[in-house]
Amino acid sequence: DQQVKQNSPSxxxxxxxxxxxxxxxxxxxxxxxxxxxxxxxxxxxxxxxISSIKDKNEDGRFxxxxxxxxxxxxxxxxxxxxxxxxxxxxAAHNTNAGKSTFGDGTTxxxxx
Amino acid sequence: DTGVSQxxxxxxxxxxxxxxxxxxxxxxxxRLYWYRQTLGQGPEFLTYFQNxxxxxxxxxxxxxxxxxxxxxxxxxxxxxxxxxGDSAMYLCASxxxxxxxxxxxxxxxxxx
Numbered sequence: 001d002q003q004v005k006q007n008s009p010s011x012x013x014x015x016x017x018x019x020x021x022x023x024x025x026x027x028x029x030x031x032x033x034x035x036x037x038x039x040x041x042x043x044x045x046x047x048x049x050i051s052s053i054k055d056k057n058e059d060g061r062f063x064x065x066x067x068x069x070x071x072x073x074x075x076x077x078x079x080x081x082x083x084x085x086x087x088x089x090x091a092a093h094n095t096n097a098g099k100s101t102f103g104d105g106t107t108x109x110x111x112x
Numbered sequence: 113d114t115g116v117s118q119x120x121x122x123x124x125x126x127x128x129x130x131x132x133x134x135x136x137x138x139x140x141x142x143r144l145y146w147y148r149q150t151l152g153q154g155p156e157f158l159t160y161f162q163n164x165x166x167x168x169x170x171x172x173x174x175x176x177x178x179x180x181x182x183x184x185x186x187x188x189x190x191x192x193x194x195x196x197g198d199s200a201m202y203l204c205a206s207x208x209x210x211x212x213x214x215x216x217x218x219x220x221x222x223x224x
Contacts, residue, residue: 002189006154034137034213036212036215041204041217042217042218043116043203043216043218044155044203045215046212046213046214046215048215049212056176083192089154091154097168098143098144098150098160098162098167099160099168099170100145100155100183100213101155101157102147102154102155102156102157102159103154104152104153104154105152105153105154
C-alpha cells in the first residue's frame with residue numbers, strides 16, 4: 001500500500017518553461033508536505049514545504065500547491081533552468097508519528 | 113557546522129558480517145531519522161529519535177537492525193548478520209521539531 005505516489009517517473013521541459021511535478025497521497029493523517037531534490041550520489045536536499053492548513057506556499061521560482069480534498073499536491077518551477085535537472089521526491093509527514101513517507105520520485109530534465 | 117555527515121560513504125561486506133554506520137546531525141537539531149533507499153524508489157523510513165529517545169521504528173526493520181543515539185547527538189545504525197537484501201543506500205536526516213529534514217550524503221552498502 002503506497003501512501004504517497006508520484007505517477008510520472010520522468011518529465012522533460014524546455015528551459016524557461018514551467019515544470020509541474022505532481023504527487024498524490026492517501027492518508028489523511030499527514031499534516032505536512034515537503035519536496036526534496038536529489039542529485040546522483042548525494043542525499044535529498046530539502047526544497048520547500050507546506051502545512052496542511054495552507055493551500056499554497058511560494059519560495060522564489062518554486063511554488064507548492066496543496067488540494068486537501070483531492071489529496072493532491074504539486075510543485076511548480078518557473079522558469080525552469082537546466083540546473084533544476086534532478087530527481088524530485090514528494091514526502092508527506094505525520095507530525096504525531098514523527099515520520100515522513102516518500103514517493104518514488106520524478107526525474108526532471110530541463111533542456112537548454 | 114556544514115550539515116549532516118555520514119560515515120562511511122561506502123561499505124562492502126560479506127553476507128553474515130555485522131556492519132555499523134554513523135551519522136552526525138546538524139548540531140541544534142533535536143530529531144534524527146534513518147532511511148533506506150533502493151534504486152528507483154524513494155527513501156523508506158526506518159526509525160527516528162527525538163534527542164536520545166527512539167520514538168518510532170518501522171515494522172520493516174527486522175531484529176537484525178538496531179539504532180542508537182546515546183547522548184542525543186550522533187547516531188549509529190548496526191546491521192547484524194547482513195543479507196544480500198540489505199544492500200541499499202542508508203540515509204540519515206535531522207530536523208528541528210518542526211520543519212524540513214536535512215539529509216546526509218548516505219552510506220552505500222553492498223552485501224556480497
